[in-house]
């Protein structure tokens with residue numbers, strides 16, 4: 001076939017597949033010969049051979065035939081000697097070796113991108129499964145992560161991990177990547193943040209390297225994208241992410257995604273992406289509880305003590321921190337590190353006093369803000385009465401006393417004024433609240449059962 005015939009067919013294909021597909025997939029093809037109904041093309045990469053063969057064969061054959069070329073099927077040959085991981089402008093390919101090679105199905109040609117060439121983010125060596133403390137709030141997420149890391153047939157795809165700030169999503173993602181790399185070094189694992197994904201995508205568009213981009217992202221065995229909420233509202237990045245996602249799922253490759261909230265709650269994320277993200281297993285990391293925080297502190301303190309055996313902890317310091325710093329694990333870790341640094345500087349035992357002095361700002365910022373509504377709910381639960389009764393007008397003692405307890409705790413644990421508290425108790429006057437608070441203050445002294453109840457409630461509200 002003459003080159004100008006292929007040139008004319010290309011013009012038709014431009015209209016048929018659109019400018020972007022044409023530039024990415026058709027333009028780089030070079031027609032070499034037609035033999036016994038097989039139209040032979042050279043392509044820059046095996047990925048491209050596969051992709052064009054799967055997605056554009058029919059349309060190419062159709063237009064070839066319409067132009068009078070007797071083609072019934074296509075064959076692609078990857079031309080050797082190209083740039084390591086990229087396409088070469090059409091028309092510049094060295095042809096010698098590839099042309100004399102035995103024709104091979106496109107799928108058998110394999111141009112490898114080595115793991116080190118993958119544009120991923122580095123993994124933190126500390127973020128392993130061994131260093132991850134498991135407790136009730138994260139046991140499901142941990143189990144799912146372990147399962148994915150162990151490999152075997154893909155059971156849930158994608159694995160979607162979500163949770164609030166600093167609860168261990170990134171730690172788990174890195175742990176999975178470490179484990180897979182250790183167990184199956186031949187697998188190509190690509191970990192990166194959604195922000196980096198966008199950055200690579202924009203860069204590829206700008207440098208006209210979309211073929212490389214697609215090739216790399218669609219040729220990995222495990223794709224891990226952290227903080228996916230970042231692409232919300234970024235239309236072209238979402239589009240590309242969606243296609244990458246589909247291409248990998250189609251090939252049964254594992255995808256692991258993390259976000260700060262559930263897929264359905266990510267605003268400005270296309271519905272089709274939301275529903276794709278929900279297809280596999282969605283697990284959340286719950287806010288830490290006291291036991292998990294204490295476990296994390298103990299593990300970290302032990303590791304630190306192994307390094308600095310002279311370091312002394314007074315009893316109750318770790319418990320105090322686990323009790324007081326409830327925001328997230330990152331803050332907890334930061335507090336512990338500061339404490340260690342301070343203690344080794346002043347060369348003193350870490351006492352409760354030293355802890356309070358050294359971490360005053362963190363402790364203040366971490367003070368939990370309890371609401372009047374939470375107090376009312378907990379008190380109602382504790383005394384097995386209805387929440388509406390706490391707020392309502394009933395005056396029988398079995399209801400009036402718990403109501404006074406709730407008023408007392410509201411005064412103690414929140415910064416609300418008496419009139420504000422009164423308003424939240426069904427619009428009562430501030431004098432009624434004041435009376436309730438005083439009554440409980442007095443009664444506590446004589447009534448040990450009441451004192452215990454209040455202590456229990458205070459603890460529950462603090463946790």
Ligand SMILES: Nc1ncnc2c1ncn2[C@@H]1O[C@H](COP(=O)(O)OP(=O)(O)OP(=O)(O)O)[C@@H](O)[C@H]1O
Pocket residue numbers: 127131132133134138163164165166167168169170171172227260296329330333
């Ligand atoms: N269960 C845990 N055991 C040990 N360390 C933990 C645990 N959970 C969190 N951490 C530690 O807390 C810090 C914050 O965790 P990580 O970066 O994984 O949080 P994240 O959920 O990804 O937060 P972000 O939403 O900010 O991205 C890390 O140093 C991590 O090692």
